[in-house]
Amino acid sequence: MTSPVPGSLLLAEPPMPDPNFKRTVILICEHTMEGSFGLVLNRPANVKLSEVATIDLPFDATLWHGGPVQPDTLHYLHPYGDTVPGAMPVLNDVYWGGEFDAISDGIASGRLDADRIRFFVGYxxxxxxxxxxxxxxxxxxxxxxxxxxxxxxxxxxxxxxxLREMGGEYALLSTFPDDPRMN
Incomplete structure (x- = not known):
């Protein structure tokens, strides 16, 4: 696959000069003529949602850095499809967004499991x-x-x-040092 589509993964090629994307794995949620939207899957924010939320929530969750754009926005991936109005399908059993009240109320009532929802700041x-x-x-x-x-x-x-699972030249890329000057 050479052209991104919704549901594609982007793996940053080493050496990626932009530190925002160095060694990132990004899930593309939207790819249109107007532009593209994705979420970084491998950058935990080391902060809880309750620490940054401006409203009281009936649950808490670890936040992840979705990317450098609009870091004051909240995005989420989940497997709940039609349970969350407005959710957009990205992959089989992976949906992006939807009405936050449906997420919050679903978690509070026990219908949705907060551990199966990944929350991101920025994109x-x-x-x-x-x-x-x-x-x-x-x-x-x-x-x-x-x-x-x-x-x-x-x-x-x-x-x-x-990269290792992809094998061949990709497995070799997985051994690329963080800083080639220090090799």
């Missing part, structure tokens, strides 16, 4: 044609996403793990 965004150009340029490895990767707990090692 990764590209203007019209920008992501296609970057992918064609070789800045990103584009591959088909899977529900398991969307909710993986591997954090920083996810990038390496996926």
């Amino acid at each position: 990764s965004g590209w203007g019209s044609g920008q992501l296609d150009a970057e992918a064609e340029d070789g800045s990103w490895i584009v591959m088909e996403g899977t529900p398991g990767v969307a909710f993986a707990e591997e954090d920083d090692d996810l990038w390496r793990q996926i």
Whole structure:
């Protein structure tokens, strides 16, 4: 797969010059003529939702960095489909967004499991044609996403793990040092 579509994963090629995207795994949620929207899957924010929420919530959850764009916005991935009005399908059993009240009320009532929802601050965004150009340029490895990767707990090692599983030249890339000057 060379062109991103919703449900694609982007793996940053080493060495990625932008520190916001170094060794990231990004799930593309939307890819249109107007631009693209994705969420970084392997950057925990090391902060809880309750620490940054401006409203009282009946639950708490770990936050993840979705990307450098609008870091004051909240986004979420979940497997709840039609249970959450407005949720957009991204992969089989992976949905993006939807009405936050449905998420909050569902968790409070026990119908939804907060541990199966990943909350992100900010997102990764590209203007019209920008992501296609970057992918064609070789800045990103584009591959088909899977529900398991969307909710993986591997954090920083996810990038390496996926490259190793891809095998061949990709497995070799997984051994690329964080800073080639220190090799």
